[in-house]
Amino acid sequence: MKANLEDIAKAAGVSKMTVSRVLRGGTGFSDDTRDRVRKVAESLGYVPNKLAAAFGADQASTLVGMCVPRLTSGLFGQVLDGVDRALSRLGYQLIIGANNHSTEEEEAWVRQIVSWRPAGLILSGRTHQPGTVDLLRQAGMPVVEIWDLTTSPIDMSVGFSHVDCGAEMGQHLLRRGRRRAGYVGALARADVMGQARLDGFRAALAEAGHPLVASELLLDMPGFYAGLYGLETLLSRTRDLDVVYFHNDEMAIGGLAYAQARGIRVPEDLGIAGWGGMEAASILPRRLTTTVVPTTAIGKAAAEALVARLKGEPGQDVTVVPTRLVPGETG
Amino acid sequence: MKANLEDIAKAAGVSKMTVSRVLRGGTGFSDDTRDRVRKVAESLGYVPNKLAAAFGADQASTLVGMCVPRLTSGLFGQVLDGVDRALSRLGYQLIIGANNHSTEEEEAWVRQIVSWRPAGLILSGRTHQPGTVDLLRQAGMPVVEIWDLTTSPIDMSVGFSHVDCGAEMGQHLLRRGRRRAGYVGALARADVMGQARLDGFRAALAEAGHPLVASELLLDMPGFYAGLYGLETLLSRTRDLDVVYFHNDEMAIGGLAYAQARGIRVPEDLGIAGWGGMEAASILPRRLTTTVVPTTAIGKAAAEALVARLKGEPGQDVTVVPTRLVPGETG
DNA sequence: CCTGCCTACGTTACCGGTAAACCTGACAGA
DNA sequence: TCTGTCAGGTTTACCGGTAACGTAGGCAGG
Numbered sequence: 240m241k242a243n244l245e246d247i248a249k250a251a252g253v254s255k256m257t258v259s260r261v262l263r264g265g266t267g268f269s270d271d272t273r274d275r276v277r278k279v280a281e282s283l284g285y286v287p288n289k290l291a292a293a294f295g296a297d298q299a300s301t302l303v304g305m306c307v308p309r310l311t312s313g314l315f316g317q318v319l320d321g322v323d324r325a326l327s328r329l330g331y332q333l334i335i336g337a338n339n340h341s342t343e344e345e346e347a348w349v350r351q352i353v354s355w356r357p358a359g360l361i362l363s364g365r366t367h368q369p370g371t372v373d374l375l376r377q378a379g380m381p382v383v384e385i386w387d388l389t390t391s392p393i394d395m396s397v398g399f400s401h402v403d404c405g406a407e408m409g410q411h412l413l414r415r416g417r418r419r420a421g422y423v424g425a426l427a428r429a430d431v432m433g434q435a436r437l438d439g440f441r442a443a444l445a446e447a448g449h450p451l452v453a454s455e456l457l458l459d460m461p462g463f464y465a466g467l468y469g470l471e472t473l474l475s476r477t478r479d480l481d482v483v484y485f486h487n488d489e490m491a492i493g494g495l496a497y498a499q500a501r502g503i504r505v506p507e508d509l510g511i512a513g514w515g516g517m518e519a520a521s522i523l524p525r526r527l528t529t530t531v532v533p534t535t536a537i538g539k540a541a542a543e544a545l546v547a548r549l550k551g552e553p554g555q556d557v558t559v560v561p562t563r564l565v566p567g568e569t570g
Numbered sequence: 571m572k573a574n575l576e577d578i579a580k581a582a583g584v585s586k587m588t589v590s591r592v593l594r595g596g597t598g599f600s601d602d603t604r605d606r607v608r609k610v611a612e613s614l615g616y617v618p619n620k621l622a623a624a625f626g627a628d629q630a631s632t633l634v635g636m637c638v639p640r641l642t643s644g645l646f647g648q649v650l651d652g653v654d655r656a657l658s659r660l661g662y663q664l665i666i667g668a669n670n671h672s673t674e675e676e677e678a679w680v681r682q683i684v685s686w687r688p689a690g691l692i693l694s695g696r697t698h699q700p701g702t703v704d705l706l707r708q709a710g711m712p713v714v715e716i717w718d719l720t721t722s723p724i725d726m727s728v729g730f731s732h733v734d735c736g737a738e739m740g741q742h743l744l745r746r747g748r749r750r751a752g753y754v755g756a757l758a759r760a761d762v763m764g765q766a767r768l769d770g771f772r773a774a775l776a777e778a779g780h781p782l783v784a785s786e787l788l789l790d791m792p793g794f795y796a797g798l799y800g801l802e803t804l805l806s807r808t809r810d811l812d813v814v815y816f817h818n819d820e821m822a823i824g825g826l827a828y829a830q831a832r833g834i835r836v837p838e839d840l841g842i843a844g845w846g847g848m849e850a851a852s853i854l855p856r857r858l859t860t861t862v863v864p865t866t867a868i869g870k871a872a873a874e875a876l877v878a879r880l881k882g883e884p885g886q887d888v889t890v891v892p893t894r895l896v897p898g899e900t901g
Numbered sequence: 902c903c904t905g906c907c908t909a910c911g912t913t914a915c916c917g918g919t920a921a922a923c924c925t926g927a928c929a930g931a
Numbered sequence: 932t933c934t935g936t937c938a939g940g941t942t943t944a945c946c947g948g949t950a951a952c953g954t955a956g957g958c959a960g961g
Binding site: 286287288289290291293294300302309310311312313316317319320323324327332333334335336337348350351352353354355356373374377378462463464467489492493496499500518519521522523524 | 615617618619620621622624625631633640641642643644647648650651654655658663664665666667668679681682683684685686687704705708709793794795798820823824827830831849850853854855
Binding site: 243244255259287289291292294296 | 916917918919920
């Protein structure tokens, strides 16, 4: 990268400050000067140096950091998409990272990213290391916590309640006459948000006097196979379940495949419910009962909340983006 | 962010250069000085400023940019994951962007990112705007083109041949006795890599004397619904097909759902083949015939090729990561 | 004792922008 | 004619690091 403002300034016969103003679209120069400077910049193949700009202008960078649990998650891919579309339209660049459901990994990532002095950060989840929270408060940069709602965010929060999702599904299944429910999860207890859904589910069932009969928490990544084997394991331990709630839709579909292979009729013999609202869930031979999460909307709202804060516009600290329970034909 | 090297230097009674050396783990200071500096840095809550470091050290940044067609693609989510794991382990940070299958959007993104003076870039696809190529050559930074292999990369290439994927599937289906093949695609012609698979497929069929009977290129995003409606449309135009090749597995599964709903027996009445190797494809009632793409391996190889180049290690310019056709029960 | 070399630092210049202050000529109004 | 204002610039300082180079003191070898 060769040409800088100085080079353009010399070639155009002006000072580099004038070049800076022209190229950033400011004022204080004649039309003639503007055209000349632009032409020279173009001919020299000038590429602005955001490193120097952000550094010189006292860290007014256009970088935004975002940390998700896993990059292979379809739902987070959609959130990422929502964030990226909103941010790139507004001239920001997105640095990403994955924390693998570990707050320690999240903290390591945050330390790396904060040292780039980003304009703001988007984190997923409401659970963080104390050191992470201290660091972010001290840094004083806008932070949006997404996915799991919290009433006392570090700064801002956009999402919904996982506990409520679980409770709502529990109540729905009870209304459908289910009385002996099981649960199949993944990632053991590392995924606190999946755990929150289980907590809500369990509480709703217990309150109605039909407590959760059995649950199976796999160590695996949530996926089709995990759902399949999870249901197999659960049923090998406890035969007389009448419905199973899964960690997410992928796993529920895996469960559905297992039931079909074993001749278990769904929903007659066994109800199946998922969570997340993946597209495939609505195209199966039997539409999956699930909770649809407005992923892209969450991403968009998070990005917009961040940018509003950066521009000093008053925005609300907590944005609730409601999920929608979609009764299907499986439970 | 308050404390900088100067503050630490004053508090520790040394020069800021010594602080810099200590904190970066260099040499040229006593154990006593090291301990004192570290303690002061810790107590002041010092957070390094990579902006200043990258700028001062003549743009030796640890940022790597990566541009994918769509962030909502499951396959690219896996590639991203492979890249992120490899890079974060080596101390790099990942800036991402989506080009929506448009080389113009890609160029706009590249211009933004290059102005951050990243250590390197990862692009998807071999097709770029001339201006993009010029810019990258001039910038002289390492560039890895992934996904679609090219023998004349801008710099390096990691991937496989989409044309060969299509041809291989065509040959496989011919060996299985299929003679009247159709194709269902998406994104119209915007996705040049999907188009390349179709080209290879078409050529293989033509060469064997059983040319492609019909194809349906939707404008939609590739997904389950697109596959479902695509097959419906294709069959409404051309009844007597004996196999349909889909843009990817999601669409093939959508097609499978359509066939099932209409009582079309798979594979007896109609064969169905996909591409990509998504996990769900192997768990369906009938295992999908598809091409498995080693997504994570591609991401990892791309990141490692990039870092090898940065370290001046001799690496090969073109890395072939072979795909694997997996005959299933659907074609 | 002098020289050379090593350790453990300190000093200075510089990266490429941006903000803020300063400058200058032309022109208007009193 | 003098003064004020404005357009259209220029100059200077600075952001927080890093590289390159300078240097004081101690110690060994000849």
